[in-house]
Amino acid sequence: MERQIVLSGIRATGKLHLGNYVGALKNFVELSRDEAKECFYFIANLHTLTTHTNPFELRASVKDIVRDFLACGLDPKVATIYAQSSVPEITELSWILSCIAPLNLLTIMPHFKEKRDKLNESGITENAGLLTYPILMAADILCVKSELVPVGDDQAPHVEFARELAKKFNDMFGELFPMPKFFGGAGLRLPGLDNRGKMSKSEASSVIYLDDSHDAVWKKLKVAITDPQRVKRRDPGNPDVCNIFTFHHALETPVDDIARITRECKSGEIGCIECKEILAKVVNDILRPINERREQIIGLGAGYIDEVMHDGGLRARKVIQQTVAEAKELVGVPCY
Numbered sequence: 001m002e003r004q005i006v007l008s009g010i011r012a013t014g015k016l017h018l019g020n021y022v023g024a025l026k027n028f029v030e031l032s033r034d035e036a037k038e039c040f041y042f043i044a045n046l047h048t049l050t051t052h053t054n055p056f057e058l059r060a061s062v063k064d065i066v067r068d069f070l071a072c073g074l075d076p077k078v079a080t081i082y083a084q085s086s087v088p089e090i091t092e093l094s095w096i097l098s099c100i101a102p103l104n105l106l107t108i109m110p111h112f113k114e115k116r117d118k119l120n121e122s123g124i125t126e127n128a129g130l131l132t133y134p135i136l137m138a139a140d141i142l143c144v145k146s147e148l149v150p151v152g153d154d155q156a157p158h159v160e161f162a163r164e165l166a167k168k169f170n171d172m173f174g175e176l177f178p179m180p181k182f183f184g185g186a187g188l189r190l191p192g193l194d195n196r197g198k199m200s201k202s203e204a205s206s207v208i209y210l211d212d213s214h215d216a217v218w219k220k221l222k223v224a225i226t227d228p229q230r231v232k233r234r235d236p237g238n239p240d241v242c243n244i245f246t247f248h249h250a251l252e253t254p255v256d257d258i259a260r261i262t263r264e265c266k267s268g269e270i271g272c273i274e275c276k277e278i279l280a281k282v283v284n285d286i287l288r289p290i291n292e293r294r295e296q297i298i299g300l301g302a303g304y305i306d307e308v309m310h311d312g313g314l315r316a317r318k319v320i321q322q323t324v325a326e327a328k329e330l331v332g333v334p335c336y
């Protein structure tokens with residue numbers, strides 16, 4: 001059976017959070033359980049270099065994320081799990097793609113503008129890697145001939161860019177790459193608890209981390225922003241503008257519960273604290289099994305994660321070497 005190729009990656013920029021779970025990891029696991037799919041999931045540690053330059057933190061973060069992959073339910077025998085840096089052919093393909101990538105498209109990428117502004121605000125000049133970031137990402141996607149890319153919707157422009165490069169390459173040099181498709185769904189941009197933009201690793205106070213304890217979750221939820229117009233317990237609320245309802249939907253609180261709390265919020269029968277208690281239970285039901293599995297994985301010893309990454313790196317490299325050799329052949333720059 002020809003299996004559909006799935007690929008996605010996560011940068012090694014710190015602890016994973018519920019946004020990463022909803023936008024990416026949950027789908028990683030579901031897709032990997034489908035026998036008709038072959039999944040490649042990697043740590044984008046080369047992309048991390050565009051914003052993070054502490055080698056010790058970077059090394060540790062890669063391993064933490066692999067541990068979280070497994071804790072979320074990925075089986076390394078089924079999905080190929082690797083670090084981007086284990087497969088040098090990806091950067092080789094990235095160079096080839098950079099020679100057909102339109103520069104003007106790179107400069108208008110939302111990711112580039114956002115990161116550049118952030119760096120500039122702290123007096124740092126943006127590096128060239130930030131600009132060419134989407135080319136390396138296209139190489140990640142195309143090097144395994146991926147057809148499906150499960151990511152949160154902030155990454156949609158990057159997947160679109162990879163499609164454009166795939167099409168351009170195929171038109172110029174011959175059919176090699178399938179058209180990769182964005183795989184996502186509703187609620188794939190989880191907001192921060194302060195409702196100021198998406199939940200992100202760099203905004204610690206508005207983030208629920210995957211390794212947060214029950215108490216830590218409640219401490220953060222208790223003070224999270226709700227409907228700003230609702231001041232007193234008996235005031236009628238508006239679920240349409242309440243950040244907590246965004247979480248209920250994204251984290252799939254049972255529909256009957258959502259229907260009831262929507263009704264009771266509007267009539268002022270349920271207070272924000274009770275509504276948050278229901279959400280806390282949903283969050284903890286997601287985090288508990290992840291945290292239990294993480295403990296078991298830690299019990300297997302540090303060497304276990306090294307083994308998973310080594311084995312995944314070899315498996316990924318075999319596939320990627322083949323694609324990159326084909327690309328080089330088509331372009332006219334073979335290995336002599």
Ligand code: TYM
Nearest residue numbers: 008009010011019020023024044151152188189190198199
């Ligand atoms: P990164 O590390 O920023 O995020 C990893 C994944 O988590 C998703 N995500 C979210 N989804 C919903 N709500 C949020 N608040 C939220 N925050 C993060 C992201 O959409 C992503 O799916 N460029 C990628 C890494 C990458 C990659 C690739 C991904 C490199 N090469 C090839 C796919 C294919 C990134 O920065 O992800």
